[in-house]
Amino acid sequence: MKKTVALILLLALAASLCLVNTGFAGTSTESGGSSYSSSSLQQRINDLPPFKFNIHKYGIGYGSCPVYTAPSLDAYRAANGKATCQTNAKMDDGGFVDNGWLLVRYETNNGQYRVGYIPHKYVRDFKSQMYPHFGYIEVTADDRIMVTDNPMSHTGGFAYLDPDETFHIISRYNYYAKNGFDWLYIECWVDGKVARGFIENDLSKFH
Numbered sequence: 286m287k288k289t290v291a292l293i294l295l296l297a298l299a300a301s302l303c304l305v306n307t308g309f310a311g312t313s314t315e316s317g318g319s320s321y322s323s324s325s326l327q328q329r330i331n332d333l334p335p336f337k338f339n340i341h342k343y344g345i346g347y348g349s350c351p352v353y354t355a356p357s358l359d360a361y362r363a364a365n366g367k368a369t370c371q372t373n374a375k376m377d378d379g380g381f382v383d384n385g386w387l388l389v390r391y392e393t394n395n396g397q398y399r400v401g402y403i404p405h406k407y408v409r410d411f412k413s414q415m416y417p418h419f420g421y422i423e424v425t426a427d428d429r430i431m432v433t434d435n436p437m438s439h440t441g442g443f444a445y446l447d448p449d450e451t452f453h454i455i456s457r458y459n460y461y462a463k464n465g466f467d468w469l470y471i472e473c474w475v476d477g478k479v480a481r482g483f484i485e486n487d488l489s490k491f492h
Contacts, residue, residue: 326492329422335457335466336417338377338390347372347408352401354434354443354480355472356386360402361480363434363443364393368401372408380415381405388417390436397441399434400483419455419470426450427490432475432482436460436468443482444475452491458483 352368353360362368370376370391379388385405392398426446433442436458446452452473459466468483 326422326424329420330454330457330469333420333422333454333456334418335459336379336388336419336470337415338379338388339413339415340375340377342375344371344373344376345378345408345411347403347411350403350407352389352391352399352403353386354401354475354482356382356384356402357479358404359478361443361475361478363399363401368399370399370401370403372403378411378413378415380413380417382417382419385409387411387413388415397435398437400436401434401481417456421472422454423451424454424491426452427492430484430489430491432471432473432480432484434482436483439485444473444480446473446484455481457486 348371350370350372351362352370353362354368355361370389372389372391374392376389376391379390379400381387382402386402387405387408388400389403390398390400426448428448430446431442432444432446435441437460450473452471454469454471456470457466458468458470460468467486469486469489470481471484472479472481474480
C-alpha cells in the first residue's frame, strides 16, 4: 500500500513539472534580448540584408547638401528641418536607393553623427560602390521605443514610438555588436511625416 501511494505521488509530481515547463515554453527573448513575438518573425528579420557604409576620409566633393531621414522631400528632416551634410569633409556613403537618393552618414557640428539621405540632384554624378537593399516587415511596438539617426551612440533620439504604434523594419545594422547586430533600421511616421531611423535590437519590444 505504501509503495502504491509513493508511486502515485511521484507520477503527480512529474505531471506538474511537465505543466510548468509547457507553460514557460517560448517566453524567452530572442537574438540578443529583443522581444520578438515568434521564431518566424525572428527569421524574417534575420533574413533582411544588412547595409554598410564606405568611408570617404576627404568627402565626395559636392559641397553642403540637405539631408532627410527618408528618401523623400516630404520626409522628416532633423535639426528643426535644417539637417545638412558637408560632403567636402569626412563622411560615409551607403549607396543610392531606388529613387536616386544617396544614403549617407556624417558628423554634425556638435560632434554627433547622423544617417540620412541626400536628394539625387545634389550628387547625381557621384559613383557609389555600395548597394543597399531594404525589406518591409510591419510590426507593432509593445513598449515605448526610441528612434535615432545616430547608430554610433545609444543616447538621444529624434522621436519615440508609443505602445501599439505600427512601424516597418527594413534592414539590420551593426556597429558595436561582436556577434549579430545591435540596430534595426526602421521606417515610421514623425509629426505626420515619413522617417527612417534606428532602434536598439536588444531593448526594443514589438510583435
